[in-house]
Structures are given as C-alpha cells and as structure tokens.
Amino acid sequence: MPEIRETKLPGVGLEYDFRSDAGDHVGVVSRHSGRREVVVYDPDDPDAVATRIELTSGEAAALAELLGGTRITAQLAALSAEIEGLFVDWLPLPPDFSPITIADTEMRTRTGSSVIAVIREGRAIPAPGPDDELVAGDTVVLVGTKDGIGEAGRLLGGS
Amino acid sequence: MVNPGPVLAASAGDVDAAPILLELGLVLLALAGFARVSGRMGVSPIPFYLLIGLLIGDGAVFDLTNTDGFLEVGAQLGIVLLLLLLGLEYTPEELVTSLRASAPAGGLDFVLNFLPGLALGFLLGWDPLAAVFLGGVTYISSSGIVAKVLGDLGRLGNRETPSVLAILVIEDLAMAVYLPIVAGLAAGGALLGVSITVVVALSVVAIALFVALRHGDRLGGAVFHRSSEILLFTLLGLALVVAGAAEELQVSAAVGAFLVGIAVSGPAARTGSELLSPLRDLFAGVFFVFFASQIEPGAIVDALPVAIGLAVVTAATKVVTGWWAAGRAGVALRGRVRAGTVLAARGEFSIVIAGIASANAVEDDLGALATAYVLVLAVVAPVLTRFADGAVANVVRRLRDRPTPSAPDRGGASGEPQGDAGR
Numbered sequence: 001m002p003e004i005r006e007t008k009l010p011g012v013g014l015e016y017d018f019r020s021d022a023g024d025h026v027g028v029v030s031r032h033s034g035r036r037e038v039v040v041y042d043p044d045d046p047d048a049v050a051t052r053i054e055l056t057s058g059e060a061a062a063l064a065e066l067l068g069g070t071r072i073t074a075q076l077a078a079l080s081a082e083i084e085g086l087f088v089d090w091l092p093l094p095p096d097f098s099p100i101t102i103a104d105t106e107m108r109t110r111t112g113s114s115v116i117a118v119i120r121e122g123r124a125i126p127a128p129g130p131d132d133e134l135v136a137g138d139t140v141v142l143v144g145t146k147d148g149i150g151e152a153g154r155l156l157g158g159s
Numbered sequence: 160m161v162n163p164g165p166v167l168a169a170s171a172g173d174v175d176a177a178p179i180l181l182e183l184g185l186v187l188l189a190l191a192g193f194a195r196v197s198g199r200m201g202v203s204p205i206p207f208y209l210l211i212g213l214l215i216g217d218g219a220v221f222d223l224t225n226t227d228g229f230l231e232v233g234a235q236l237g238i239v240l241l242l243l244l245l246g247l248e249y250t251p252e253e254l255v256t257s258l259r260a261s262a263p264a265g266g267l268d269f270v271l272n273f274l275p276g277l278a279l280g281f282l283l284g285w286d287p288l289a290a291v292f293l294g295g296v297t298y299i300s301s302s303g304i305v306a307k308v309l310g311d312l313g314r315l316g317n318r319e320t321p322s323v324l325a326i327l328v329i330e331d332l333a334m335a336v337y338l339p340i341v342a343g344l345a346a347g348g349a350l351l352g353v354s355i356t357v358v359v360a361l362s363v364v365a366i367a368l369f370v371a372l373r374h375g376d377r378l379g380g381a382v383f384h385r386s387s388e389i390l391l392f393t394l395l396g397l398a399l400v401v402a403g404a405a406e407e408l409q410v411s412a413a414v415g416a417f418l419v420g421i422a423v424s425g426p427a428a429r430t431g432s433e434l435l436s437p438l439r440d441l442f443a444g445v446f447f448v449f450f451a452s453q454i455e456p457g458a459i460v461d462a463l464p465v466a467i468g469l470a471v472v473t474a475a476t477k478v479v480t481g482w483w484a485a486g487r488a489g490v491a492l493r494g495r496v497r498a499g500t501v502l503a504a505r506g507e508f509s510i511v512i513a514g515i516a517s518a519n520a521v522e523d524d525l526g527a528l529a530t531a532y533v534l535v536l537a538v539v540a541p542v543l544t545r546f547a548d549g550a551v552a553n554v555v556r557r558l559r560d561r562p563t564p565s566a567p568d569r570g571g572a573s574g575e576p577q578g579d580a581g582r
Contacts, residue, residue, distance in 0.1 A: 049315075
C-alpha cells in the first residue's frame with residue numbers, strides 16, 4: 001500500500017493523500033457530514049486541488065466497491081478520528097507466509113494490537129475469531145497504538 | 160376587536176397576532192429573497208441580512224414595531240445557536256491539536272489583527288473598553304464565511320487549508336477568554352471587584368474546557384437520545400441554561416453556548432448539529448436583522464470611510480497572517496496568498512462582539528462602524544481570494560515563461576491559463 005498521509009481539518013473532517021506510482025498526487029477529503037471529495041492535486045501548484053469529485057456517502061461507498069475496497073474503511077476512519085492514539089493499518093501478508101490461527105500469533109499479548117478484519121480475495125471477514133486462520137495473500141486489518149502496530153507488522157513479517 | 164379564533168384566543172394576554180405574524184413573515188421573506196440573490200452571486204448573505212435590519216427599526220424606511228419583542232429575544236437565541244453549533248463542529252481533540260500545532264500563527268494573528276482595531280479606537284477618542292471591543296471586531300475572521308468559501312472554491316483538499324482552519328480554531332478559543340474579560344470590564348465597578356469577576360469567569364471557562372476534554376464522551380452519551388425530539392429539547396435546553404448561567408457569571412452567554420458545543424461530542428453532536436442547523440439559520444438571521452435595526456442608516460454612511468480604511472488595513476494584516484502560517488506548513492507562494500486572502504473575511508463573530516458591546520451601552524458609534532466594516536469585508540474578502548489566486552497564477556506563469564536572452568524567441572507570453580486551479 002502506498003504511504004497515506006492523514007491531515008486533520010478541524011471542524012470539517014479528515015484529508016488523506018498519497019502519491020501514486022504514476023506520479024499523481026491523489027487525495028480524499030472525508031467530511032464529518034459523510035460527504036467525500038476525491039481530489040487530484042495540480043502538478044503546477046502542488047498545494048492546490050486541480051480536479052475535484054464531490055460524492056455523497058452512498059456514492060463514495062459505491063466508488064469504493066468499484067475500486068475493490070470494502071465498507072470497513074469508512075467506519076474505521078470515523079473510529080480513528082474520534083479516539084486519539086488509536087491507529088488502524090492494513091497489513092498484506094507475504095507470499096511465503098505459513099498458515100497460522102490468530103490465537104497462535106499471540107498478537108494481543110505480544111503487541112497489544114488486535115486483528116479486527118481479514119481481507120481475502122477481495123472479500124472482507126470482519127471480527128475473525130481466535131481459531132480463524134491467516135494464510136498467505138490475506139490482508140490483515142489491525143488496530144492498536146502506533147508502536148503496537150509496528151510490532152505486529154514485524155511479528156507477521158508483512159510489508 | 161373580532162375574536163381571531165379558538166387557537167389564537169387560547170394564546171397569552173392581549174397580544175394582537177395579525178400584525179406580528181405579518182411583519183415577521185415579511186422579514187423572513189425578505190431574508191429568503193436576499194439569501195437567494197446572495198447565493199446566486201456567490202456572496203455570503205450576512206451583509207444582506209444587515210441591510211434588512213438597517214431598513215427596519217426606528218427612524219428607518221420601514222418602521223416595524225410589533226416584532227421588536229420577538230426580534231430581541233430571537234437575537235439572543237441566535238447568538239446561543241451560532242456559538243453552540245460552532246462548538247458542536249469541533250471535537251476536543253481537534254482543539255488541542257490545533258492549539259499545539261499552530262499556537263505561533265495564532266499569536267501572530269492576534270497581534271496583527273487586534274491591534275489595528277484597538278489603535279483606531281484610541282485614535283477616535285473612544286473609551287479604552289470601546290477600543291478593546293473594536294480590537295475584537297477586527298481580530299476575528301468569520302469561520303462561517305471562510306468555511307463556505309473554502310467549500311465553494313473547492314479548496315478543502317488544498318495544503319494550505321489546515322493552516323487556515325487551525326487559525327479559525329484558535330480564534331474561537333481566544334473568544335472564550337476574550338469575551339469574559341470584556342464582559343466583566345463592561346459590567347463596570349471597582350477595579351478589585353472587576354478583577355475578581357474576570358478571574359472567576361476565566362476559571363469557570365478553564366474548568367469547563369477541562370471537563371469537555373476529559374469527559375466529553377460521557378456528556379455526549381447522556382445528552383443523546385434516539386428520538387430527535389428529545390435530543391433537540393435536551394441539547395437546546397442545556398445550551399440555554401448554561402448560556403444564561405454564563406451570562407449571570409459575566410462569562411457571557413456566547414461563551415457558555417460555545418463550551419456546551421465543545422463538551423458534547425460523538426453522535427449527540429452530529430445529530431444535534433443536523434437538528435439545530437435550521438433553527439440556527441432562522442435565529443442567526445433574526446440576530447443580524449435585530450442588531451442592524453438598532454443602527455441608523457445615516458450612521459453607516461458616516462462610518463463608511465473609516466470602515467473602508469480599517470478594512471483595507473486589516474485585510475492586509477490577515478493576508479500577512481495567512482501567508483506566514485501557511486509558509487510554516489511548507490506551502491508555496493500561491494497557497495500562501497490563498498490562505499491569507501481567505502482569512503480576510505469578517506462576519507458573524509464581529510457582529511456578535513459588537514452586539515455585546517451595544518448591550519452593555521459601550522460607545523454609540525461602535526455598532527455603526529462594526530456594521531459598515533463587516534458589510535465591506537464580508538463582500539470583498541471572498542472576491543479577493545478568488546481574484547488573487549488567479550492573478551498570482553498569471554504572474555507566476557508569465558515569469559516562468561519569460562523568454563531567456565540566449566534562447567530563441569518563443570513568440571510572446573504564455574497562452575490561456577490552464578485548468579481550474581484558479582477558480
């Protein structure tokens with residue numbers, strides 16, 4: 001996943017942006033009201049938005065589905081916006097990952113992070129139980145402190 | 160007099176309903192009409208609301224006396240709702256983060272923009288207290304207008320926007336300190352008594368902010384209810400009670416309402432905001448009309464030259480403030496100009512401060528000057544920020560495409576401005 005920068009917009013919501021491989025600077029403005037804006041920054045004036053797509057929360061969810069994402073994203077953004085110090089991360093597991101149940105990873109005891117969802121082949125498995133298995137190719141959605149998530153990443157050997 | 164009917168007969172005392180309904184209805188229709196015009200022009204409706212107020216009231220074009228009582232009470236509700244909804248928009252975390260990240264910019268904002276008003280007050284020979292009120296009028300940018308302009312111009316995603324918003328947050332917090340101080344001073348009395356009042360008021364504000372930060376979730380949970388009706392009554396009732404108590408303690412009703420808004424967060428804040436927005440629109444409109452109705456149109460014309468001068472100076476100081484703040488965040492030239500020019504807008508808060516001054520009978524000329532000042536800047540600032548971005552873009556492009564001495568002539572200046580970045 002590209003590195004996503006998150007900026008708080010007090011009184012408005014959150015803004016996320018990243019640089020694509022192709023060199024575009026892309027962003028999403030996530031407003032408290034539920035409306036979303038997809039923005040592309042102007043190459044001539046990198047601080048300014050050149051193109052802007054305004055979406056209702058329904059349209060944003062639809063676009064996310066088309067892009068292959070899930071609805072978990074929006075709720076998690078809202079969650080981390082409300083609780084300071086809480087971070088959410090998506091961790092793709094490496095191709096040589098050996099299957100292991102969540103309980104056996106001892107994620108919580110060792111790192112303090114929790115697995116709140118697993119994304120497998122485009123489908124989301126929310127709130128997996130301790131006996132559910134993690135296999136290569138899964139993307140694990142983690143929640144915890146910043147350090148805890150870093151630890152969990154090292155533990156699982158993901159990127 | 161003919162009995163108007165069972166419903167009206169059941170209402171209080173000897174109030175004659177027809178003239179009140181007609182006058183109030185006409186005022187609201189006028190508000191609607193002007194709001195449509197302003198919407199089409201892409202301008203904030205606040206100046207138009209003020210104009211309506213100028214046209215009614217004693218000695219003006221239309222003398223509406225029947226609605227005086229309603230307008231006066233409505234104006235108080237307007238202030239409470241304006242500040243309550245402003246507070247509801249922010250979470251306590253946003254306040255703390257903005258404060259930490261942008262305190263220097265906030266400080267510069269205060270120094271550059273409070274002093275011109277203060278200085279002018281003294282120059283005009285006003286009381287020190289009136290000068291302090293005028294300082295407040297010029298200090299604070301209009302969160303409402305700035306947010307609207309940013310949204311309309313599609314600048315919410317711009318890199319300079321967080322700096323702009325952080326300054327607005329700090330200004331709102333500064334009001335929570337400023338208003339109790341001036342309210343205490345305006346109430347007058349011996350120096351010791353006033354000092355004690357102010358210290359008590361500021362302590363109350365500090366405690367309330369602390370409670371809001373630590374226990375905001377609990378309060379939000381207690382206030383929230385699935386029934387909109389119950390949530391409406393609870394939130395509005397709470398805000399009014401706290402505002403009233405705040406007024407008694409010389410903390411100022413506006414600050415009380417703001418603190419309630421900050422203290423309530425989570426679903427109660429989001430849903431409450433949706434429920435109360437229409438009421439806020441209604442009573443804020445009433446507030447602007449009422450405030451301006453207290454001012455003679457002639458006084459506005461008299462105050463206009465000074466207001467324009469003040470507007471020019473304080474627009475320049477806001478541009479410097481935004482320029483510096485955005486620069487600190489690593490934003491380039493064009494973004495810095497955008498940030499500075501958008502902050503120049505003054506509006507509802509300046510009128511609120513002037514309103515508090517009037518209520519305390521501080522300096523007759525302040526109301527007229529503040530109104531003229533807001534009339535100018537509420538209209539000019541959004542235009543300025545739109546125009547300035549395009550102008551700077553053109554200048555930058557021309558400088559960049561200027562043919563260099565050793566290169567063959569590229570045939571003149573650059574072509575049409577591209578994209579809608581300057582929109």
